[in-house]
Amino acid sequence: MANTPFITGYADSLSVRPGETVQFMVSAEGVASAEVQLVRLIHGDMAPGGPGFVEREIASSLSGTVALTTQFTQTGSFVRVADPAGRLTPAGSFTVHAFVWATTPGKGRQGLVTQFDAASRRGYGLGINESGCLSFWAGDGQAVHEVAAERALMPRIWYFVAAAYDADKGTVELYQEAVVNAYNSHLSPLLELDDGSRVAGALALTPQAAGADLLLAGFHDQRAGHGPVVTGLFNGKIDRPGIQAGALGLAELARLKEGQAPQGASTVAYWDTSAGYTDNGIGDRVQDTGPHGLHGLGYNRPVRAMTGWNWRGKDDCFRLAPAQYGGIYFNDDAIIDCRWQPTLRWTVPADLKSGVYAARLRGGGVEDHITFFVRPTTATAKVAMLMPTASYLAYANERFVLGDPGVVEAITGHGLILHDDDYFLGAHPEFGASTYDHHADGAGVCYTSYRRPIMGLRPRHRMAATGVPWQFAADMSIVWWLEQCGHDFDVITDEDLDREGAALLAPYKVVLNGTHSEYYSERMMDATDQYLARGGRVMYLGANGYYWVVGFRADEPWCMEVRKLNSGSRAWQAAPGEYYLASTGEKSGIWRDRGRAPQKSMGVGFTSEGMDESKPYRRLPDSYDPRVSYIFEGVGEKFGDQGLALGGAAGLELDRYDLMWGTPPDTFLLAASSGHSDNYPHVGEEIYFNLPGMGGTQDFQVRADMTLFKSRAGGAVFSTGSIAWGQALPWNNGNNDVARLTQNVLDRFVRDEDVA
Amino acid sequence: MTNTSLPADRQLLVYARFNEELRAEMRPLITEDLIEEHRRRPLGQHSDTLMRLLNMFRRAPVYALYSRTPCREFQVIRLPVTEGSNPTPIDDVVYTDQNEALHAVFLRNLEDLMRSGGAK
Ligand SMILES: [Fe+2]
Numbered sequence: 024m025a026n027t028p029f030i031t032g033y034a035d036s037l038s039v040r041p042g043e044t045v046q047f048m049v050s051a052e053g054v055a056s057a058e059v060q061l062v063r064l065i066h067g068d069m070a071p072g073g074p075g076f077v078e079r080e081i082a083s084s085l086s087g088t089v090a091l092t093t094q095f096t097q098t099g100s101f102v103r104v105a106d107p108a109g110r111l112t113p114a115g116s117f118t119v120h121a122f123v124w125a126t127t128p129g130k131g132r133q134g135l136v137t138q139f140d141a142a143s144r145r146g147y148g149l150g151i152n153e154s155g156c157l158s159f160w161a162g163d164g165q166a167v168h169e170v171a172a173e174r175a176l177m178p179r180i181w182y183f184v185a186a187a188y189d190a191d192k193g194t195v196e197l198y199q200e201a202v203v204n205a206y207n208s209h210l211s212p213l214l215e216l217d218d219g220s221r222v223a224g225a226l227a228l229t230p231q232a233a234g235a236d237l238l239l240a241g242f243h244d245q246r247a248g249h250g251p252v253v254t255g256l257f258n259g260k261i262d263r264p265g266i267q268a269g270a271l272g273l274a275e276l277a278r279l280k281e282g283q284a285p286q287g288a289s290t291v292a293y294w295d296t297s298a299g300y301t302d303n304g305i306g307d308r309v310q311d312t313g314p315h316g317l318h319g320l321g322y323n324r325p326v327r328a329m330t331g332w333n334w335r336g337k338d339d340c341f342r343l344a345p346a347q348y349g350g351i352y353f354n355d356d357a358i359i360d361c362r363w364q365p366t367l368r369w370t371v372p373a374d375l376k377s378g379v380y381a382a383r384l385r386g387g388g389v390e391d392h393i394t395f396f397v398r399p400t401t402a403t404a405k406v407a408m409l410m411p412t413a414s415y416l417a418y419a420n421e422r423f424v425l426g427d428p429g430v431v432e433a434i435t436g437h438g439l440i441l442h443d444d445d446y447f448l449g450a451h452p453e454f455g456a457s458t459y460d461h462h463a464d465g466a467g468v469c470y471t472s473y474r475r476p477i478m479g480l481r482p483r484h485r486m487a488a489t490g491v492p493w494q495f496a497a498d499m500s501i502v503w504w505l506e507q508c509g510h511d512f513d514v515i516t517d518e519d520l521d522r523e524g525a526a527l528l529a530p531y532k533v534v535l536n537g538t539h540s541e542y543y544s545e546r547m548m549d550a551t552d553q554y555l556a557r558g559g560r561v562m563y564l565g566a567n568g569y570y571w572v573v574g575f576r577a578d579e580p581w582c583m584e585v586r587k588l589n590s591g592s593r594a595w596q597a598a599p600g601e602y603y604l605a606s607t608g609e610k611s612g613i614w615r616d617r618g619r620a621p622q623k624s625m626g627v628g629f630t631s632e633g634m635d636e637s638k639p640y641r642r643l644p645d646s647y648d649p650r651v652s653y654i655f656e657g658v659g660e661k662f663g664d665q666g667l668a669l670g671g672a673a674g675l676e677l678d679r680y681d682l683m684w685g686t687p688p689d690t691f692l693l694a695a696s697s698g699h700s701d702n703y704p705h706v707g708e709e710i711y712f713n714l715p716g717m718g719g720t721q722d723f724q725v726r727a728d729m730t731l732f733k734s735r736a737g738g739a740v741f742s743t744g745s746i747a748w749g750q751a752l753p754w755n756n757g758n759n760d761v762a763r764l765t766q767n768v769l770d771r772f773v774r775d776e777d778v779a
Numbered sequence: 780m781t782n783t784s785l786p787a788d789r790q791l792l793v794y795a796r797f798n799e800e801l802r803a804e805m806r807p808l809i810t811e812d813l814i815e816e817h818r819r820r821p822l823g824q825h826s827d828t829l830m831r832l833l834n835m836f837r838r839a840p841v842y843a844l845y846s847r848t849p850c851r852e853f854q855v856i857r858l859p860v861t862e863g864s865n866p867t868p869i870d871d872v873v874y875t876d877q878n879e880a881l882h883a884v885f886l887r888n889l890e891d892l893m894r895s896g897g898a899k
Contacts, residue, residue: 025863069850424843425860432837437822438881439843440853441860449862485849490877636823669822700824720824 024443025450028053030091030384030391031476032366037412037581038396038516041373047382047393048363050476051091057386059367061085064379064394066503066753067482067496070667073753074503076483078383078392085369085382094364095249096453096475099256100326100357101134102239102309102319104292110315111138111266112146112232113291118271119149119159120185120279121264122202122332124350125257126464128155128176133257134242135184136264138233141167141254142245146233149186150242150255151176157199157220159186161230170195170224177201177218179209181262181332183280187270188226197222198276206336206599239264239294239309239319240353253322256355258464262331263349265293265313282333284312292317297331297349302342304328304576305605309351323359324470324582326352328605330598340603340610348600354462358455359582360474371397377513379410379502381482394480394495396516402530404511405773408502411540411565412473413517413547413573415495416583419477421457424487425449431488435634436702437669440490444478451476458585459594467595472582489634489675491668497750498537500667501564504752505535508766510773518580521546525553533560533772538749539676540568542585544575545609552624558736560772564765566727566746567592567629567676569621570613574606588612590708592632613708615684623685626730627744630679633703633719637674637747638696639664640729645691650779651731654693654741654767662760663696666751671696672761673727674747677703680728690732691779696745699725731779739778741768798839802892805832809889821881833885841891842869842884844877853880855887 032049039045051057065077104111119136127133128151137148144162152158152171160169176182176199185198199220203212210216235243240257265279268289279285285293290313298310305328307321321327328341331349341348367382377399381392396410423431424439425448432439448454454475456468478484479494486493492500505512512535519527521544528534528550540563543551548569555561573585584606587593591613604611614621621628640663646655663672673696680686701718703725710717719725727744734740751761771778786792808828816829825833844853845866852875854868869887874880 024865027865071850424858425862428840428843428858430838432840432843433834436833436837438884439840439858440877441843441845441856441866442849443847443866445860446864446866449860449864452862483849485846487843490844490846701830702824 024446028387028389029447030054030057030386030389032391032393033361033474033476034393034395035474036395037473038398038518039371040398041371041375041400044368044370045395046365047367048094048361049091049366049384050094050363052093054091054387054389056088056090057384059085059087059089060383062381062383062392064381064482064499065506067499068492068667068750069483072755073500073667074756077503083372085367089366091366091386094361096358096361097252098323098358098453099241099253099355100321100323100353101241101253101256102321102325102351104237104317104319106138106237106317109232109234110291111237111317112230113266113268115190116188116268116270117291118185118187118267118269120183120276121149122181122262123184123259124179124181124208124332125151125176125259126178126466127258128178130258132255134238134240134255135257135261136237136239137242138235138237140233140235140243142243143233145231146235147230148242149184151257157184157197159188159195159197161226161228163228163231166228168226168228170197170222170226172197172199172220172222174218174220177216180216180218181207185271185276185279189270190229193226195224195226196270200280202280202332204335207330207332207334240325257353258355260329260350260352261296262351263294263296266291290314294319295349296351297345300341300345302608304608305341323357326469326605328601328603330600334600336600339600342603342608352466354464354466356452356455356463357470358453358475359470359472377403379499379514392481394482396514398515398519399513402513404513405532406510406512406769407528407531407534408505408512408514409520409534409536410498410514410516411494411537413521413542413544413583414539415479416471416473417458417542417571417585418479418494419457419471419473420448420454420479421459421486422448423459435488436700437489437634439487440485441487442485444481444484445487448478461595467587467597469586470582470584474581492750494539497539497668497746500753501535501537501749504757504762504765507757508769510769517547520550521575522580524550525557528554528559529557531559533562533769535562535564536568538565538746540565541570542573542583543569543571543614544573548614548619548624555624555734555738555740556736558738560739560778562768562772563625563740563742564749566678566744567632569624570629572609572611572614572617574604574609576606586611588616590616592706615708620684621678622681625742626686626690626732626740627678627680627728627742628684629706630677630709631699631703631705631719631725632676633699634669634675635700635702637666637669637671638698639671640673640694640696640727642694643692646693648691651691651693653771654731654764656767657763658760662764663751665754665759666747666761667754668747668750672748672751673745676746677725677727678742678744679724679726680730686730687732690730692728692730694729696727733777733779737777739772741772801835802895805835806892808832809893814889817885818882821878821885836888842887844880844884851875853877855880855883
């Protein structure tokens, strides 16, 4: 919402344990102070038929009044190069050069390689001007003059660009030439692209050094009421930029254009954007292989492991041909960390029970919940609820319905229902988007982080695409049920699982997963399999889980990376050759394309999605097998005909048993849903030839399967194959057959005896 | 050489022609029974005709709902929702039943469909 008071914020750590300190970063507008209260969150969904929103106030030292300010967020990815000795604005003549692939040349002035401060009008920049043309500009503290090319850069075409400033003559020579091969650009070299440019112009001033960092993909400015900011943010890729002393001539520029690294004493700096790669990923450092070693550091994670100006299409990974992967992709709307000042700093008390908590802030007639998860110091229960925080990150601040809602409504088969959170996000583009969205230039969002306010982490949030809660708020329906099921439980998160592996799960007899545990790192997959192999038991109460391959850097658990490849239900598709995670070096995409279909670990895997109605299940012969019939005590032949998510327990997204994809051979196929509409089509990754009639009314593969199988050492997996299952648990205050069945399974799973 | 009265993306011309033909095919299929079918149950599996009609509307949505009080109050809005805008329902009608509100969106879509036919 624009121009209305708000309080919002984030916790710097999503998972904390007693004794650890968590900081809450809060920003507000129109609210000077707020009352802070620690609350234990019990339920979120306010749908009729359920318990509504439930929180419990907890006395703690977090309580009190806190003054609020409006905090600034620097969006956009760029590279900073500290230049304490002032080498990067050479006295006298110099040349700036780079390879560049611009996606929005017409969006306004953008910096490519700059050491320029617009506020003080000092320094210089090689960039793109308001006409979309390559430009070199410089300021002397009084005025800024520029020399610009006469032809605009074409989007998504690789160019070699350079500006040679001759201090003696007071001239700038601009050089721009496309370097297109059959693979690297949007268009083919068979076309005559009328885009080369060589322009010489006078620069009627002597550049004065800005005395600031050199930037790739932006330039410095001042913002009233805040101070220094980076603006002029560039969209697109930059490859191997550099600065040479002297005004280079055509022969020297031609060598650079061929891709030769600059030689000799004239090199001031040369950032070899393809250097420093490892098999396990690429960090934020950009190496200067020149004489001064002025390395750069990425801000808001410029995307690495991207194809460069010389990509030839044979190798599809930066590990195979690093020299062809020098492209660094910048986006003007990227946000990894808001870097706000801490508003509250609080140490989790030793006696705080593990669970889902929030700092509730109330003031000026508005309220906000900043959610975080408290895990125990050591396990305190036989049961753990694993909150799928990696998947919360993936969906964080999804903006499906803003701007161009595209095909969202066609996918869901449900009218769009917007809430205030959606308008709030619309008014705050700086809070970034989800991995289901696109950057302003159309690139898919591959990084997402929780160091920013996230609407989906608010307990009452509903997703506009369907009008029902999704991810965190939906999982709170499982948490509500656990709170009253008679078993103690601990709360743990994907973040802990990724960092600690199977050791995190080992103390628990049973681990429940959430409604939609879709995003899994390799460490999370391995931890799950190891836990099961050592006798652990998992209740997978969701669907479309264990699906996307994601990666985290070891030291930055708040930020997750995914690349959506050429199969799977995907909101975007990575460009050819950009399939590998910069965070870990792994191939991304869906796990099944790496030989680990979810069926191998969970018995079921993704088969359909649709969001118009949910349906009940009907029992199958295995459910009457005396070894497992305890699961159905008090449950009829048909069950799950109610729930908070679209009126049933089988709905939203569905998973299916399939021996071909690795469902264990001795799996009990206990029940299956049926009657789904044609708004539930069979998923794309299972379709080799498209044909009519792939919706729920004509394709038997459109269904949720309920399965049970045993793993080694007494371990077991029970799966419901449906996202809507969790949201059916609290129906009628928990008096329903879905809750009964879940209780039957949990009661047995916590005991030592075999499950079948 | 270049005809500037045509869009840079010529496919838009095909899209427009396709839409026009599709909408012309759909208009004669609108009956009181079809409208009543939607009113009774706006979500889920419908008759083939209603499914086709809804598929068409859903591929290019013009209206949506705004819910000031989740699950309790619904108003019809027009898409797209531009960044920085506040909710601006197209009228003062507040539906307390979600299905009624979804049907109101359907009626708006129908009205547009029939009007665009009349203008021809
Ligand atoms: Fe999903």
